[in-house]
Amino acid sequence: MAKYNVMSVLTNKRVENVNQMQNVLTESGCIIKTRLGIHDASEDSCSNEGLIILHLTGSDDEIERLESKLNEIPGIKAKNIRLSSEEV
Template sequence: MFTVMAIKIEPRVKKAPEVQEILTRYGCIIHTRIGLHEATKDSCSNSGLVLLNLLSDEKEEIKNLHEELEAMDGVTAKILEM
């Protein structure tokens, strides 16, 4: 089974440091992390997307991570299990 979490962050620059602190606390259940945002030479998007591949057998930790992220204003987290 694969467990993927998508995290939308907006405003990215303001909220990213707090999201990073949370992700650091849960680092042992994060197998892969990909961060995406629109960027050009002249501008940088105010919203971002982080994709996490999580250790599927850590259900309680995944639930806690999800709840902490969802409690933040400007942050939305969704879980996909396949």
């Protein structure tokens, strides 16, 4: 039975909180299998909003701790979704 933890991290202050957010993600780097960052970018400007999608591994406590630390940063909303192939 496959189990997946997928966390979405939305920021509306990407430029202002990038260092703090990066520090939290680095601290939890061993439980991040995949990281995908999405934001509008062009030659002239870079959007202040962004979305990060994380595929996580690790214990429930580690994942909950990451979610909590991210949500403490102003302008960030993080939400973990646990998915399983097990029949409900």
